[in-house]
Amino acid sequence: MERYPFFESGKLAGYVRAFSDFVEVMVEDRLYLYLWEKDCGFLHSGGGSFLRAVYEPPLDNSAGSAVDLEARVREAAQAVGDKLRGRRVMVDFSGGKDSTLNLLAVAMLSELVGFRAIPVYVHVPYLEPPSSIDYAERVAGRLGLELEVVEADRRMMLFYLNRDGLPRRGTRWCTFLKMKALREAMKAVGADIEAKAERIAESGKRAEKLSKTFAKTAYLAGKTLNLVYDMPIEQVALELVSRRFVHPHYLEGLPRVSCSLCPYKGLYELAISREHKLEDWGLVEHSVKRLHQRYYHALSWEEYWSYALWRYDPTVALMRAREVQRIRSEEELSLERAKSMFSSLWREENLKALRECASTAPGAFGRLPNSILNFDVLESL
Numbered sequence: 001m002e003r004y005p006f007f008e009s010g011k012l013a014g015y016v017r018a019f020s021d022f023v024e025v026m027v028e029d030r031l032y033l034y035l036w037e038k039d040c041g042f043l044h045s046g047g048g049s050f051l052r053a054v055y056e057p058p059l060d061n062s063a064g065s066a067v068d069l070e071a072r073v074r075e076a077a078q079a080v081g082d083k084l085r086g087r088r089v090m091v092d093f094s095g096g097k098d099s100t101l102n103l104l105a106v107a108m109l110s111e112l113v114g115f116r117a118i119p120v121y122v123h124v125p126y127l128e129p130p131s132s133i134d135y136a137e138r139v140a141g142r143l144g145l146e147l148e149v150v151e152a153d154r155r156m157m158l159f160y161l162n163r164d165g166l167p168r169r170g171t172r173w174c175t176f177l178k179m180k181a182l183r184e185a186m187k188a189v190g191a192d193i194e195a196k197a198e199r200i201a202e203s204g205k206r207a208e209k210l211s212k213t214f215a216k217t218a219y220l221a222g223k224t225l226n227l228v229y230d231m232p233i234e235q236v237a238l239e240l241v242s243r244r245f246v247h248p249h250y251l252e253g254l255p256r257v258s259c260s261l262c263p264y265k266g267l268y269e270l271a272i273s274r275e276h277k278l279e280d281w282g283l284v285e286h287s288v289k290r291l292h293q294r295y296y297h298a299l300s301w302e303e304y305w306s307y308a309l310w311r312y313d314p315t316v317a318l319m320r321a322r323e324v325q326r327i328r329s330e331e332e333l334s335l336e337r338a339k340s341m342f343s344s345l346w347r348e349e350n351l352k353a354l355r356e357c358a359s360t361a362p363g364a365f366g367r368l369p370n371s372i373l374n375f376d377v378l379e380s381l
Helices: 049-054 069-084 097-113 131-142 154-164 173-188 204-213 233-243 267-273 281-295 301-306 314-326 335-344 348-359
Strands: 004-008 011-019 022-027 030-037 040-044 088-092 116-123 148-151 193-195 327-334
Touching: 004 233, 004 335, 004 348, 011 335, 011 348, 022 040, 030 267, 030 314, 030 327, 049 314, 069 097, 088 097, 088 173, 097 116, 097 131, 097 193, 097 233, 116 131, 116 173, 131 148, 148 173, 154 173, 154 281, 233 348, 267 335, 281 301, 314 327, 327 335
Parallel strands: 088 116, 088 193, 116 148
Antiparallel strands: 004 011, 011 022, 022 030, 030 040, 040 327
16 A cells, blocks of 8 residues: 555654555655564564565655645536536445545535436445444435445355355455446446546556546546546545544554455454454354365464465465564564554644645655665664
8 A cells, every 4th residue: 555644743753554464664764664463563674475475665656636625626627527417426435535535526526517426335244344334324424415325245245255265365256246236336326427536646556547547538537537546645634634534444543444354454454453343253254264274274273363364375375474584573563553653644633744744745755765675674663
C-alpha cells in the first residue's frame, strides 16, 4: 500500500505503510522495516526470500492532484455533467476512505448536475464483520441516500470455503463472487453508469491501469465514473476528517477497510481485525484446517495457524515461517505504537498538521529511498 503520513504532537513525524507482514516506517529520510511476530514488529535485517517475494515499492505520488472536493465537483460538472444528467449512477461503496470520498463527491455532483446516485454495498458473508453494513448505512443516510445492500452468494461462499479453504493471494475466489454481486446489482437498480473509487497512488498496477483509462478523458471513461482517481492520500484524509466521515477501523489503527480475513492483510492488521466479530468462526477454523491438511504438510499446525499462513501458497508460506531468522529480537515496534502511527492520520487533533501536509501535495514526501531489499540495519524507533 501507499505510504501514509503520521503525526505526533500535532506535527508531521514521518511516513508509515504496511505490506504483507511488514510495517515500514520512514523518519527523517531513514527507513525502518519491521517484521510482525504475534503482537509486535521486530527490526528486519533486509534481504531474504520472503521479503523479495512480497515486496512492492510504494509510488511517490507525483501524479496526485491537490484540489479540494468542491473544486473537483465543479470541474467534473463542467467536464461530464451533460453525460450524467438524468442518468442513474451506481456507486460502489465499501465504507473505506476512497469509496467514502467518491460517494461524497458523486452525491455533491448529483445535486449540481441532476442525476440519481445509488450507493451499493456488497457484503461478503463469513469473511466480513456484519457491523460494517451498519456503518455504510449511516454514511449513506447522512448524505440523504438509501443504501442498497447485496450479498455475495452464500451458497457459493460455503462451496468455496469447503472445497478450497479461505481465499489466498493469487486465488481470491471471493473477489469473483463480490464482482458478480455488483454486476447483478447494477442490472437490478437499472444503472447506466458505475462510479468507482480506485486511486493511482495505491499500487503500481492501479497507477498503470488508471493512467491509461483516464489519459484522454477526465472522470468518465466509457460507463465508469471516478472522481478521486488522482487524489493523494493527504487530500483524501483531509476531506474525510474535516467532514467527520472516518470509518472506525481507521481509528483503531487499521490502514484500510476490508474483510477481516482478507489474504492481503498482514499479521499487524490481523491482530486488530480479530477483535471484529464474524458470524461463524467455527466454519473459518474448519476451512483453515482442511487447507492445512491438504497442502501444508511441511508446516506444523501451530506455526501455520499462528502466522495465518493460509494467506500464501505453500512455497511462500514456508519462506514466511523461516523469515524469523532475519529479525533482531531486541529491536521492536509495539502494537500500540503502530496503531498510534496509522490512526494519527484520521484524528481531528491532527487536522491542522494534516491541512499543512495536504497543501504540499502532490509528492508531499518527495522521492523516498526504495533500496529496501538490501538496506543496512538501522536502530529502532
